[in-house]
Each structure stands twice: as C-alpha cells, then as structure tokens.
Amino acid sequence: MTPGRARWTGPWLLLLPALLLLGIFLVIPYLNIAVMSFRTPGQGTPYGEGFTLSNYLRFLGDGFYLMQVASTLWIGALTTAICLVVGFPVAWQLSRPSMRFRGLAYGLVLAPLLVGIVIRSYGWTILLGNAGLINRTLTGLGLIETPLPLMYNTLGIVIALVHVFLPFMILPVMAAIQGVDPSLEAAARSLGASRATAFRRVTLPLSMPGIQAGCILVFVLSLSAYVTPSLIGGMRVRTMAVTVVDALIDTFQWPWGSALALALSVTGAACVLLFARATRMKWKMARP
C-alpha cells in the first residue's frame, strides 16, 4: 500500500462520521449562537441586521436578570453541597466490597436514572405540594396547622434537584474511593492513626478527583436544569434556564435569549474553574 493510498483508506475514516457530526451540528451551531448574541433585535423576525452590544448591556444593566443568575448559581451550589454531604457516606459504604446486598444497593442508586426527569419531578410535586403527602401527614398528625411552604420556592427546587442528581455524585465518588488501595489506610492505622485520622489524612485526599468530578457534574447539570425548576418553582421562583427557554419559545427573541444563555454558561464555567483552583486539583476529567 502506498502512503498516498493509505491516507485515503486509513483508520481515521473510522473517526470521520463522528467528527463530521460534531463539527457540523455542535461546533458550527455553538459559534453561531455566539455570533447571534451580538445581533440586533428584530422586528417581526427573530433577529435584525447588523451587530450590537446592547443585549449584554441590557443584561448587565438589569438587576432582575443579575439577581436571577445569582439565585441560579446559589441553587446550583446548594444542590452540589447537599449532594456531596448526603451522597458521600453512601458512596463510602458502596465502595466496601465486603458489604452485604451490595448489588441491590448499587441498583437502588442507579434505578432513579432509569426514570425520566419529568416523572421524578412530578413525584416531588405530589410529595411537596400544599395538599401533598408530607403536608397532609403532618397536619393529620396535628403537628402543624397550616401547610409548610415546600413548593414554589428555592427549598422545593433544591430538594428535587438533589434527588435528580444524587446518583451523579455517588457514582464518581464511589469509583474514586474504590480506586484507593485499602492497604494505604491499613498502613496508616498500623502507624497509630485512629480510624478517623486515617480516613481524613489518607482516603479522603486520595479520593478527591472523584469528589471534584461529582461536584462539577452536579453543579453544571443543576445550572442548566429546566424541567425540575419549572415544575417545582412554578411562576414564583425562576432559574435562568427556565427564563431563557421560555423567552425563546414564547417571544422568539433570538439575540436576547442567546446572550442570556451565554452569560449563564460563562458565569457557570467561571465558578467551575474557581472551584477547581480552590480545591487545588488539576483540571482532569474522569476517565471513561
């Protein structure tokens, strides 16, 4: 086979379909959306002629949208922190190979992933509503007089988001703890470290990549979540993703929607980078 022919029939042809797909339908549209955010608003059309900074200026000058970004980031951070605190002990237990019913427990963590996000959020509306299971149980027991406000607020959104994204925290953390050689902890113990110290000084630092991956995953997913905040938050609490999507569907203001979406994404990415730096870990994605 001549080198010239090899170039045309080489193994890189295997990669070609995927590259074409990603190039045409991901890279080009993403460049387009960046350009779109600088377009002028259109009248009767999705966008007008020429370019302008006015979309970004409108965003920066309007306290309403800045507050909404802040509250979206707050919801994301809260969800991530709670997922870590709630999920870590579970990941820890699952990573012990000696655990009884390990397969069943692992299945219980995976099971919610098989159930659609609309259905899971719907389940939370049944549980959290004013006439929902929790409130009716509490009033029935005479513990409270008026229903607790569990829905249409940040609390309800965070509860439901923690549920939706908890498996995405547990799985990477579990994988990371499993990857830590148990003999290291045993060595620390034999040198006189207490169980807690051995965990804090040996196992925890070594499982940091998994913790970091889980946190970033949950945070990014929370920021762009649409269904859960929309169903649980209703009209009263809105996150950026809900505002952006509704703006595009209802009013067709493409440049404005693009600018809002990009502003949120850039702010989110900045938070992730700050977090990665603060946890003093190299930005390394978890291996597949």
Place this chain on the structure above:
Amino acid sequence: MRRPVLTLYCLLVYAFLLAPILVVVGASFNAGNFLAFPPQGLSLRWYVVFFNNEVFMRAIRTSLWVAAVATVISTVIGTMAALYYVRYAGRMKELVRVALLAPLLLPEVLTAISLLFFVYAIGIGTTTMFGMVVGHVLITLPFVFINVAASLESFDPAWDMAARSLGAGRLTRFRRIMLPLIKPGVIGGALFAFIISFDIFTISLLLKGIGTSTLPIQLFDYLRTNFTPEAAAVSTVSIVLTLAVVIVSEKVLGLRIHRF
C-alpha cells in the same frame, strides 16, 4: 460513622431516592378524579383513559421512533469512533476523548438553542424531525463511546494478530473476532443511548414540530394544566417500558454494564 448508624443512614437515602417514584406509581391506581396519595380506592380507570388518549399514544410512538433511530445512528458512529480511539489514536487520544465527550460536558439547554437556530439557518426549521434526531444522536453518542471504548480496552490484540496470521482480512477479523468480544460494550452503549434518548427533554422541547411531541414533552405539557391521575398512569407505563427494555436486554443479550 459506626456501622449500624451508617447502614441506617444509607437506608434513609435509598428511601429518599425511591420515594417520588413509588408515589407516582401508587397515585396511578387512584380511583378518584383527583390526584391523591395514598390513593382513594384502587382502580385501573386512568390507564383506560390513557390508552384511549390519542395524543399520548402518538407521543409514545414518536418517542420510540426517535429513540430507535438515534440509537442505531449513535451506536454505529460511536463504535467506529471508539475503535479509532483505542487502537489508532496514538498521541491524539486525549483530544479524541474530549471531542467525543463534548456533548456531555456542554449544557443541554445551550446545545438545544444552538441546534434550533441551526435548523432555521439551513432553512428546514422544525418542519421535519431532522433537528430532533440530530440532537438525540449528539447527546447519546458519548454514552456509546464510553461503553464501547471501555470494552475495547480489555480486548487482547493477540486475538486479532492470531486471526491475521491465519490470513483473515480486516473485515472478517472485525466481524468474527472483535465484534463478538466487544458485544457487551456495544449492547450496553446502545441500551444507554435508547434509555437516555427516551428521557431527553430540552432538545425535544425546542426542536419539536407540530404533532411531534415526545412522551416527556407531552407529559410536561399535561402537568402544567391538569391534575388528574392520568399523568401518573402515563408515567408508570413509561417506567415499565424502560424496565422491560433493560431486563430483556440483560436476559436475552447478556449485558455487562461498564460504569454508569
């Protein structure tokens, strides 16, 4: 944490994970006119209503169709890319991996919006299902890639060498040696692709045309205006459908799930 305390704590978390799902399934058997849990009297009436609701039935058909098409396309493309990644990428390995995982790392909302603009820019808009299918392929591709790449990593090249020394051509080697050995990874990837496609929301919402709502979109629309247990019946059928796909694949095809 002491062991009994840890066990109790984990049981509580599992209960938390299952609670909203069990509540939906329970509410679907409600005999009353309004959503209530625990149900007031057991009945299958809302299932009857659902199966006679043409809008929901059409949404199920659309969902199954889109998921099937997206699964086939992403399985073929993703398997080819994984093959290149594990066997030929060399120094480009890291780059190829990041590129193939990109759709997973980018926010779905942004991907959905950019695709929406794109289908209008090329002049077809949402008159066809093209944009929706492309979106589903983009999102499901990384899952196929991850699964197939994982199973290829454990593939011993010596098998391939042996077949080659016996005179087997490239295609024969792929079909007779490699494919059977990496089958669990390919099937696992395809299964993930199908289940994930069945659940994709934002892309379907923005790229749906008239009368091409998928099941999650139709359910979401319904929930915004209706409070009958019909939505719970729809959800339960959807859960059972997904479970059936998983169980059948596991029993018939001998699945081995790698990660996730």
